[in-house]
Amino acid sequence: MAMLVPSQILPQTGETRRLLVKWVIAFLVPVLVFTLVWSGEAMLNAALLAIFFPANFSVSTLAAGLFMLLFYGIILGLVGYLVAADSGRQGMIDLWISMFFFTVVPILLIYITANLFVGLAASVVVWVIYYYGRRLVQLFLSSPSLPPLPSLTVLDTEMRATLTTRARLGSFWFALLFSLVWLLADLLFYFTGQYGQASLLFLIWIVLRTVLLPVAGWLLGGVGGQIAVRHALQANGNGGNGDRSDTPVSTRRLRLLSATRAREEARDLVPNDLPLRSTGARNFYIWLLVALLLFYPMIDPFLFGAGTNARLDNYANAGYYVILALGLNIVVGFAGLLDLGYVAFFVIGAYTWAMVGSPQLTVLTGIRINPEIWPWLFWPMLIVAALIAALWGVLLGAPTLRLRGDYLAIVTLGFGEIIPIVVQNLDKYTNGTNGLTGIYSPAFFGVRWNVSTSEPYYYLILVLIAIVLLANVRLRDSRIGRAWVAMREDEIAAASSGINLTRTKLLAFAAGAFFSGIAGAYYAAKLSTVASGNFSFSDSVIYLAMVVLGGLGSIPGVVVGALVVYAVNVLVLPQLDALGNDPTSIIYPIYTHILQVIPNFSFSNIRNLIFGIILVVLMIFRPEGLIPSTRRRRELHRAEFEGAEITSLDTPPGAPGFESEIHVE
Amino acid sequence: MDFLTKTIRLIIEGLVTGSIYSLVALGYTMVYGIIELINFAHGDIFMMGTLVTLLLVTNVFHLSNASAMPLGNLLLMLVVSFLASTVICALLGVLIERVAYRPLRNAPRLAPLISAIGVSLALEDTAKAIIGPSAVTTPPLIPLVNYSWGPILLHNTDIIVLIVAVLLMVGLQWLVTSTRIGRAMRAVAQDREAAALMGVNVDQVIAFTFLVGAGIAGAGGFFFLLWSNDTSFNIGFELGLFAFTAAVLGGIGNLVGAMLGGLAIGLIRSLMALWPETPPFGLPHGGVSWQDAAVFAILILILVFRPTGLLGQQLAEKV
Known part of the structure; x- marks a missing residue:
């Protein structure tokens, strides 16, 4: 053969x-x-x-x-x-150096710092230096890039x-x-x-x-x-x-x-x-x-070493951010509809389980459920919460269909603002800012669920992420996924090719909201309490930052983006604050100097400043994100090239230098 | 206070806040008209206006009691902080345009929008780092005088804000309709390439638009602080949304529409306070708790039923 x-x-x-x-x-x-x-x-x-x-x-x-x-x-x-x-x-030495930097360095750094995230963050710094240093050395040696694939043989x-x-x-x-x-x-x-x-x-x-x-x-x-x-x-x-x-x-x-x-x-x-x-x-x-x-x-x-439970708790929390980012990726990344009120669906999902899975149900409806069976209701309610969120996604999507992208952003933003207000004001049902407490954990054969043990939640979120990932991959490669991408790239062309825009957009909204609902129900069960003050526009922006950072439309990128943003947000910034307040640390003098100029300074307070700058810098220099999807990268580069043709002239006609701007081909 | 007095007072407050919304809405509508970008950071530029005034008044002029201040000093303080907030915000607007929007002018639609959100976040947290996460109050910037005729109660600040807002709007209208640069702005808004071919320096005109819009927002920030005496790092976000709703209500890209839309939103928000808590048509906790939701509901309803706004025209999307 x-x-x-x-x-x-x-x-x-x-x-x-x-x-x-x-x-x-x-x-x-x-x-x-x-x-x-x-x-x-x-x-x-x-x-x-x-x-x-x-x-x-x-x-x-x-x-x-x-x-x-x-x-x-x-x-x-x-x-x-x-x-x-x-x-x-690839040369032998070259490979060894690469392997050293990409495997030995992170292993040693994580081992030395005894902290996964701090070690990885340090490795990232090393990698960036290595990457640019390597490019410099290559430029200096002017070594040619790898030759193209040779001809085929038998x-x-x-x-x-x-x-x-x-x-x-x-x-x-x-x-x-x-x-x-x-x-x-x-x-x-x-x-x-x-x-x-x-x-x-x-x-x-x-x-x-x-x-x-x-x-x-x-x-x-x-x-x-x-x-x-x-x-x-x-x-x-x-x-x-x-x-x-x-x-x-x-x-x-x-x-x-x-x-x-x-x-x-x-x-x-x-x-x-x-x-x-x-x-x-x-x-x-x-x-x-x-x-x-x-x-x-x-x-x-x-x-x-010790402290596994607290670490697993962090990872179990990071997990629902991953699901949220994957869901938002469908709406923003695949379909190109900017949704700034994504937190609304999360709230809906969370409150669905919070109201059914807590004593509030008895308060509101008088229904009493055997406490042995009650936690089992989590599994059907997970689906119900997702479906209710999806329904709201359609309800919100339907009126916005005629709108162009940026109007859509505003409408979803408005919706994201209304939902927490409604939840807060209808305190007869939702208990307002005090929130609902005593929400049941899920139940499963032979597993002891407990708010203070994180292991079951870790596995639960792992399973949920696996399902959502699978669904996302299948959706992306399906007919509807290709319709989303076509719509994102050019709505008019997509409609001309026989894509039903209404249906496609609504499906994107529904799918995104569905996953958000799952994350919401999980959140309520894990925290065992929800309150209206926990959700705001800045959450929606954090989710958006995850998707944009990782790469719009790229599933692995979005997962990484979610983890990075979560780590920076929850683990790295408080860690920096703790270091800054510790007189023995290296950054203590810098920190105190900043405090003298700006008395209210803390790293956690400027979280959005950091994310804001990251968003702007990314959009200008790397709009495709950290781990871009191939298709998206091509799309953006094409836009760059076409952009060169349609820009306006920098120099007005008649001014010196005008002739050089005009190229006749 | 009887019902009539209360209602009239609410209407006055609505008109005053509405005129501030109008000032901010003008910036949204101008920028959208010319480069079709929702400048999310615009509300935060307004916030920066209040912040500049706040810092000058408390840290430079050490204001504690306006009526005890010599008149000359008081006037100097007001003029300096008005000019400073206007000029700093105008320059900030130009800077933002140069750094965050111009490189993205030919990028896909989503890119400048996300960049704008990033700028907005960055501005908010800069302010948060400076003044802290909670609201900050100043003493009254001018000695407060009350006028009262029967059921009508007016503060001198109300009158100042209304008069200045009208003056600014008239000035802007004149700038856009009757000057050379205004003509260039309208030309660029209509067709950027054609304007460039006619010799308009598009980049300069866009920068000028940001300069004017942000300057008016900065002035709005000064008068807002004069009127309400408090600010916080996230005031610009909310107020920006209301102002944007106003711009959409009036028809985005339309200056007169933005002015009227601002007044309408101010009145609606203010009058929501009259909505009773009692059944049969009562809202839980009364209308005050639903003011923001009402504005967003209006926004959604307009966009659904008349996306071009009350004074806008239908435009086909360009292919």
């Missing part, structure tokens, strides 16, 4: 060894740092003790050990994949076999070296007597591990290699010469193909000049991320 791949990936005898060295060392350093310096080994050892000594038994420790096994498994597969997918065009059965073997070898050598270094380190510990009670057990484990890891590397490397080869086939389908008479075209492959085409992502071509960024590698990252998120509550104590 003959397939086409770029010729440079063809195995050349000298190349294989170089590739192995390149990737094995690139991965050896970060994995070793994580295992030996940070908590990796501690988790495995705790799990071992939990298995063999009933006194130490705990499910969460076992889960942490399981996570480590998954972690190593995924890494082994990834190494195999990368060795097979590499076209050898990938036959023999070469596929070679690629798979190469993957196996890569993963095997990585596992072997890794386990040997680990063995040396542990033997050192062993003979210095660090392992008290279970030293024999650990000796067996160390030996077993050293034997098993390379075997696992061989097997998993093969899997990674096959994934790389499969992606190569796909790449061929996207840009081949049409000669696939010997390959039956499956529906699945056609679907993949159309998805690739729709996203117009040339990087789907594997082998790739930057294999770390290819789609295949991305799948490994996603698996790694999913494993991390699922096991996070169990591994958190190993990573950061």
Whole structure:
């Protein structure tokens, strides 16, 4: 079976060894740092003790050990994949430096600061410096950018076999070296007597591990290699010469193909000049991320020590911001309708569960529900709250359909202002500014829900985010999603192409409001209290900042944007204030100087100043956001180019310099 | 106070606040007319006007009791703070246009709008950092005099604000209709490219529009503080929304419409206070609690049934 791949990936005898060295060392350093310096080994050892000594038994420790096994498994597969997918065009040293900055630096920084967000924020600073420093060095050396993808050559059965073997070898050598270094380190510990009670057990484990890891590397490397080869086939389908008479075209492959085409992502071509960024590698990252998120509550104590509950609480709160941002992204990002009153739907969702799921129901209607069953109502009410919010979305959307974008912004803003006023004034039902209290948490089999334990909420929001993400992705790629984007880009053209604007806009409003309603119901259940004073226009603006920062219309961008804004808002600014008030910190003198000039200064107070400046700067320099969607980026760049033609003249006719402004082509 | 006295007083207050809304609405309508941008930051420029006055009056002139102040000093204080708030706001308006809007003139519609929201947030929090998050009160800027004829009760501040507002509006109307630069503004509003081809310096005209609009808002800020004696960092946001509603009510892009719309919104808001709490048609907590909601409801209703406003004309969207 003959397939086409770029010729440079063809195995050349000298190349294989170089590739192995390149990737094995690139991965050896970060994995070793994580295992030996940070908590990796501690988790495995705790799990071992939990298995063999009933006194130490705990499910969460076992889960942490399981996570480590998954972690190593995924890494082994990834190494195999990368060795097979590499076209050898990124230099070895270059890769090592990049890997150092993007893996070792954040691991060390988070480890040193013992705080995920502070560590990540510091890493971001390092990354920005690295990125621009690198560009400067490249400019200085005037090294040419990577050459374009070379011409296509035949990938036959023999070469596929070679690629798979190469993957196996890569993963095997990585596992072997890794386990040997680990063995040396542990033997050192062993003979210095660090392992008290279970030293024999650990000796067996160390030996077993050293034997098993390379075997696992061989097997998993093969899997990674096959994934790389499969992606190569796909790449061929996207840009081949049409000669696939010997390959039956499956529906699945056609679907993949159309998805690739729709996203117009040339990087789907594997082998790739930057294999770390290819789609295949991305799948490994996603698996790694999913494993991390699922096991996070169990591994958190190993990573950061005491205080897991408070941290999980923060993450569970960050979660509903993610849902809100994803919902708003549908309205603003996909459909291009600027909604400045998004908080209204959140309020509606929150009050729906607050009024049904609290004693207020009995006060208002006299209905009494068995307190055993009452919390279970959360699940149907989650949907009901979302539907009610969606209904309001349609009700609000319907009258604004005839309006142009900026009027729409004002109407939604007005609506966002009215809803809290209404909630406040109808205190007979909503209890006004005092709010509703005693709202029930959800109930689920075998789970103890409690306002003070965050773990169930963490998993609940994880599930909700997963559902909303899936829905968002499916919506984006669906017929209606494409209609939204078409409408955003040009309403008149979209209408001329047969898109029912009314229906499309209303659906966008309804979908956005639906997700906001889900977030609202979750919020009410988690906080167990809602009050009208908690919602305002500035919340709507914060949601907008999340979407704009991440990248309008880009789902991963919006998730990252939500997390960044939440972190800055809730974690970083109060942290800075605390540091500023602490006489021993570095920023204390600066802080006191500012306070002398501006007595009311605090970092939390100027939150909106920061977000405001970010919004303006982003709009001017990077309107597509941090992680833009491909389509949006193209749209914006096209607008830039067209803009050059229709601008007015800077120089009036007759004035000096006028002639040079006119270009005749 | 009997019902008639109360009603007349409410009408007067409505007219005064309405004329301040009108002053701010003029800026919205001018900017929208010329570059089709809702200048979200405009209300905050107004707020900056009140802030400049506040800082000058309390920190430079150390006002504590206006009637005890020598007349010369009092007049100096009023003139200086009026000029300062007008000029600083006008320059601020030009600066904002230069930094946040001009680079985005050919960007997709959403971009300048989001940029405007960003400017608005930044201005608000700058003010919050300076005067703190709660409302700030000044002593009366001029000795308060009350005039009373039967049921009519008037303060001297009411009269000053009304007269100045009318003067400013007439002045602006004259500027736009009867001067060279006014003609250029109308030309740019009608067709930017054609105006450029006729030799109008479009950038300069747009900057001038911002200068005038922001200057009037700054003056409005001064008179607002003179009249109400209090301000806060977020006063501009709310008042800006009312003023924008006024501009939409009158037909956006239409100066006379903005003036009348401002007065109408001021009156409606003020008269909402008469709405009783008692059934059958009562509102919970009385009309006062629903004043803001009423304005937004009006805004939504106008946009739904007559998006061009009361005095605006129907324009087809350009392809």
